[in-house]
Amino acid sequence: MEATKQGKVSNSKAEGAFISTGFSNWKDATVKFRKHQDSDCHKEAVERHVTLPKQTHDIGETLSAAHSEERKKTENNF
16 A cells, blocks of 8 residues: 555555545444544554644745755845
8 A cells, every 4th residue: 555655654554445445345334434533544544634734844844944044144245
């Protein structure tokens, strides 16, 4: 599974149907969904979804701040 290879999901019990291959067995879908919702893989994904935005910065803001800092340095050199 690509997400596991990229380190986005470190759980070794990751279920391919919910991550990479897709879900097609609709006979017992609600049972499977509930089971997956309680899985370590799903809990880890939800945790990352909640915490990742708090750990990273908006790229636009980061670039803007860096640009402003560069302008200040350039202006101070003249």
